Structure formats: structure tokens, C-alpha cells
Amino acid sequence: xxxxxxxxxxxxxxxxxxxxxxxxxxxxxxxxxxxxxxxxxxxxxxxxxxxxxxxxxxxxxxxxxxxxxxxxxxxxxxxxxxxxxxxxxxxxxxxxxxxxxxxxxxxxxxxxxxxxxxxxxxxxxxxxxxxxxxxxxxxxxxxxxxxxxxxxxxxxxxxxxxxxxxxxxxxxxxxxxxxxxxxxxxxxxxxxxxxxxxxxxxxxxxxxxxxxxxxxxxxxxxxxxxxxxxxxxxxxxxxxxxxxxxxxxxxxxxxxxxxxxxxxxxxxxxxxxxxxxxxxxxxxxxxxxxxxxxxxxxxxxxxxxxxxxxxxxxxxxxxxxxxxxxxxxxxxxxxxxxxxxxxxxxxxxxxxxxxxxxxxxxxxxxxxxxxxxxxxxxxxxxxxxxxxxxxxxxxxxxxxxxxxxxxxxxxxxxxxxxxxxxxxxxxxxxxxxxxxxxxxxxxxxxxxxxxxxxxxxxxxxxxxxxxxxxxxxxxxxxxxxxxxxxxxxxxxxxxxxxxxxxxxxxxxxxxxxxxxxxxxxx
Ligand code: NG6
Ligand code: CA
Numbered sequence: 001x002x003x004x005x006x007x008x009x010x011x012x013x014x015x016x017x018x019x020x021x022x023x024x025x026x027x028x029x030x031x032x033x034x035x036x037x038x039x040x041x042x043x044x045x046x047x048x049x050x051x052x053x054x055x056x057x058x059x060x061x062x063x064x065x066x067x068x069x070x071x072x073x074x075x076x077x078x079x080x081x082x083x084x085x086x087x088x089x090x091x092x093x094x095x096x097x098x099x100x101x102x103x104x105x106x107x108x109x110x111x112x113x114x115x116x117x118x119x120x121x122x123x124x125x126x127x128x129x130x131x132x133x134x135x136x137x138x139x140x141x142x143x144x145x146x147x148x149x150x151x152x153x154x155x156x157x158x159x160x161x162x163x164x165x166x167x168x169x170x171x172x173x174x175x176x177x178x179x180x181x182x183x184x185x186x187x188x189x190x191x192x193x194x195x196x197x198x199x200x201x202x203x204x205x206x207x208x209x210x211x212x213x214x215x216x217x218x219x220x221x222x223x224x225x226x227x228x229x230x231x232x233x234x235x236x237x238x239x240x241x242x243x244x245x246x247x248x249x250x251x252x253x254x255x256x257x258x259x260x261x262x263x264x265x266x267x268x269x270x271x272x273x274x275x276x277x278x279x280x281x282x283x284x285x286x287x288x289x290x291x292x293x294x295x296x297x298x299x300x301x302x303x304x305x306x307x308x309x310x311x312x313x314x315x316x317x318x319x320x321x322x323x324x325x326x327x328x329x330x331x332x333x334x335x336x337x338x339x340x341x342x343x344x345x346x347x348x349x350x351x352x353x354x355x356x357x358x359x360x361x362x363x364x365x366x367x368x369x370x371x372x373x374x375x376x377x378x379x380x381x382x383x384x385x386x387x388x389x390x391x392x393x394x395x396x397x398x399x400x401x402x403x404x405x406x407x408x409x410x411x412x413x414x415x416x417x418x419x420x421x422x423x424x425x426x427x428x429x430x431x432x433x434x435x436x437x438x439x440x441x442x443x444x445x446x447x448x449x450x451x452x453x454x455x456x457x458x459x460x461x462x463x464x465x466x467x468x469x470x471x472x473x474x475x476x477x478x479x480x481x482x483x484x485x486x487x488x489x490x491x492x493x494x495x496x497x498x499x500x501x502x503x504x505x506x507x508x509x510x511x512x513x514x515x516x517x518x519x520x521x522x
Contacts, residue, residue, distance in 0.1 A: 049339025051360025079378020096401025
């Protein structure tokens with residue numbers, strides 16, 4: 001058994017060095033040969049795994065349009081989301097800040113208040129200052145309002161108060177109420193005579209739920225997801241009213257695609273550069289492919305919605321091409337966290353997976369501290385400017401803030417975001433040295449080729465989702481270059497490396513932080 005290392009002179013010095021490094025202003029990148037102020041688009045999937053994209057070479061699913069980006073751009077093999085769940089990842093992406101610095105950055109209910117402080121620096125704010133028009137279309141899941149939202153009035157603060165000129169979103173997740181689209185703070189198609197009410201604690205009298213009226217269900221729940229029923233699908237949370245405003249689940253992909261296409265169409269006419277955060281809902285549960293894609297993958301709805309998302313991406317790229325935008329647009333393609341098969345509904349994802357490997361060679365999945373939780377497909381694509389290739393540089397979604405700010409001519413940054421523009425442009429193979437990843441309020445350190453997971457209490461495997469979480473009574477240490485699947489724990493045999501990793505980890509997180517986290521988990 002390895003003892004916890006106490007704060008000593010060595011780790012103290014390292015902490016100071018780290019603090020100094022992370023607070024020091026980052027030098028501006030040399031972007032002389034890079035055209036400035038291109039349009040910037042994030043195509044951001046929800047729960048898409050490292051092995052779900054065929055260009056990543058692992059699975060049996062064919063994703064030709066995602067491959068078009070991955071093979072025509074720079075495909076990162078060490079690209080990380082900041083967290084193994086959605087809300088913290090999205091928070092980090094937009095704010096350039098480690099999600100574990102904000103104790104509220106956890107999977108949020110649909111009634112949660114806005115997670116980003118309206119005074120906080122965000123990437124869309126920086127880009128706006130640089131003359132960009134900014135928009136978010138798709139899944140938000142970072143809270144709305146101040147905790148007491150009246151869904152029938154203007155909902156604020158929200159995306160439009162943290163840097164977006166335009167927003168057309170779903171509030172939380174496809175499996176959480178309210179099941180309506182919200183545009184610039186207003187519920188779309190709301191009938192004032194049929195007001196919306198939402199509650200995550202108590203049902204509204206007389207409203208059917210998955211428990212009271214199982215005969216109304218078109219999709220069965222496995223765990224959670226047994227509150228209000230919308231379109232035959234049981235959800236998380238209770239909702240009443242708003243009949244006319246409710247979205248069509250099978251039409252959601254087309255809906256957001258139409259939105260994204262019209263947005264870029266309008267912006268192309270304006271001549272002003274734009275930033276679009278296009279956050280697709282697939283393949284998160286409930287998986288509801290349009291009938292055009294039903295049965296197409298042979299893997300059940302999870303495979304079908306990935307093919308649907310792939311088609312959507314193809315259509316969207318076609319639009320960019322038609323509008324003459326492709327040569328002047330930097331596209332970042334990634335996912336908010338790793339894959340999961342059974343995430344709460346009976347939808348054949350487990351039964352029909354066949355030989356497909358959503359996590360590729362990686363261990364774990366969504367919710368996990370192991371690699372598949374946070375290492376995701378990560379591609380930068382810019383026709384004619386970024387040379388197609390593969391990069392092994394360690395890059396994270398937190399770094400997009402400083403890097404894209406730099407691309408747009410701004411030196412603004414945050415202490416956590418590193419300016420890796422040269423790596424994103426393929427001009428350098430040098431990425432980050434160290435990164436503290438997060439999974440359901442636990443953290444681990446990736447530094448160089450190594451990953452160190454501190455001891456955590458809790459189950460080794462989450463039984464419902466059947467995913468190895470990374471919890472262990474012992475420290476875990478893996479050399480990812482030699483052991484990408486994390487099968488060989490070297491903590492006992494390489495004490496020197498372990499000690500070095502703990503010192504770096506404590507330097508970033510602070511020496512007492514992990515113990516506090518552990519107490520919270522009990
Ligand atoms: C979990 C849900 C899961 C999914 C997840 C959020 C249950 C039992 N599970 O709490 O289905 O909604 O939250 O996923 O309710 S995420 O990708 O948005 O983080
Ligand atoms: Ca997600």
C-alpha cells in the first residue's frame with residue numbers, strides 16, 4: 001500500500017512553479033502565415049466515443065462525413081474533453097476554465113440556473129470583441145435563468161448574456177424537461193393559453209408519468225427516466241402544458257440542421273466573420289433517429305443516430321461549400337465526453353453492438369476517469385490552410401479559448417487555457433505538458449505519456465451503465481504510450497514516477513483538494 005505523500009519542499013516548489021506558469025501571460029502565437037479572422041465553427045457531438053468515428057480506425061460503423069473532416073484535416077489522437085460528462089465539459093469549452101474549479105459544474109437538471117457567471121470571460125465574448133457575430137445552435141445544458149425560471153416569459157440570463165448574439169437551443173438534454181426549443185430566451189411556438197410548468201421534485205396533479213401510465217410508453221426506461229412522458233418517451237423531470245411548443249424527437253436533427261444552414265447562409269451574405277457553436281444532440285439518449293435512418297446501422301438506434309449525425313454533418317459541409325465559406329472557416333469537430341451504451345433506456349444499444357467498439361482501444365467510457373471518459377474524437381479542419389494529417393500532441397477543449405482568441409487576433413486568455421494554436425494548425429507537434437481531467441467530481445492527472453489516478457472510494461464498475469469508473473483503493477499509474485488500454489498499473493513498480501505525478505497534480509489542484517473531493521463522495 002502506498003502512503004499519501006505529505007506536502008514537502010519538493011512538491012511545494014513545484015506548486016509554486018506551476019502557479020507562476022499558469023498565471024503568467026501566454027505569449028502571442030506567430031500567426032503571420034495564417035489568415036486572420038476566419039469563421040470558426042464547433043461541431044460538437046454528445047457522447048460520441050473515440051472509436052465511433054471510422055477515421056479513428058477502431059469500430060465497424062462507417063462515418064464518411066466525419067471522416068471527411070478527420071482525414072481532410074488534422075486528426076488528434078490525444079485530444080481531450082475536459083470532463084467525462086456534459087455540463088462540465090461545455091463549461092470548460094466556453095470559459096477556458098477547469099470545470100472542477102466550479103463546484104456547480106455537474107450534470108444539471110433542466111431547472112438549474114445559468115452556470116457561467118455573466119461577468120466571466122468566455123470564448124464568444126472574446127470573439128465578439130474581435131468583430132465576430134456569435135451563435136449557439138443545439139444542446140446547451142449549462143443552466144438558464146437565476147433559479148426561478150418562468151418558462152412563459154423571457155428566460156434570462158442565458159447564452160445571450162454570456163457572449164452569444166443568437167441562440168436556438170434545447171435547455172438541458174433530450175431526456176430532460178422542458179422538451180421545447182428556446183430561441184434568444186423565448187420558448188419557440190409557445191401558446192400563451194397553455195403555459196409551461198416544470199418541476200424536478202414533484203409531479204403536477206393528474207399528469208401521467210412512466211410509473212403511473214406505463215401503457216403510454218413507446219420507449220421503455222431502464223434506470224432513471226421515469227417522470228413525465230413526452231412523445232411516448234419517459235423523461236427526467238416533470239412538465240405540464242406547452243403542448244404546441246414541444247419538439248419532435250425524430251425531427252430534432254433536421255431542425256437543428258435547418259437552423260445551422262440558415263444561420264451560415266445569412267452570415268455569408270453579411271461579410272462579417274462568425275462563430276457558430278453547433279451542438280448536436282446525438283448519440284445521447286433517448287436515441288430517436290428520423291425514420292430515414294431507422295435500421296440503417298444494424299446496431300439499433302445508437303448506431304442509427306450516429307449515421308444520422310454523420311449525414312447532418314455532410315449536409316452542413318455542403319452548405320458551407322455552396323456558400324463559399326469552406327476556405328475561410330476553421331472547423332473544430334469533437335465530442336463532450338466518451339461513449340455509453342445503456343444510459344437509461346432499453347434501446348438495443350448493448351444487444352446490437354456486434355463488433356463495434358465505441359471507445360476504440362480505450363478503457364472505460366462516459367463517467368469514467370479512464371481514458372474513454374475524456375479522450376474523444378478531436379479534429380481541426382480548414383480547407384486549404386490546415387494540412388491534412390495526424391497529431392499526437394496533447395490538446396484539450398479548455399485550450400480552444402486561448403488558441404482561437406489568438407487566431408482572431410486577441411491575446412485574452414484564462415489561467416487554465418493554453419494557447420496551442422500552432423498545434424491546432426498543424427505547425428507544431430507540441431501540445432500541453434499536463435492536464436487534470438475530471439469525471440463526476442473526481443480528477444486525475446495526465447502528464448506526458450503518463451496518467452495518474454488517485455485513490456477514490458466508490459464502485460469499480462457502475463452497474464447500470466456497465467462502465468469501469470476508475471475507482472480504486474490504490475493509486476493507479478499507466479504509461480499510455482505503451483499501454484493505451486490501461487491494463488498494467490505501474491504505481492507500485494515506479495514509485496519515482498508516481499511521486500512526480502502526485503507533485504504535479506497537487507501543484508495544479510492544491511494539496512488538500514483531493515481529500516475534500518473524497519469526503520464529498522462518501
Ligand atoms: C444522467 C442520466 C443519463 C444522462 C446523463 C447526462 C439517469 C439515471 N441518467 O443522470 O441518462 O442524461 O445524466 O448526460 O438519469 S450528459 O451527457 O448530458 O452529461
Ligand atoms: Ca454528453
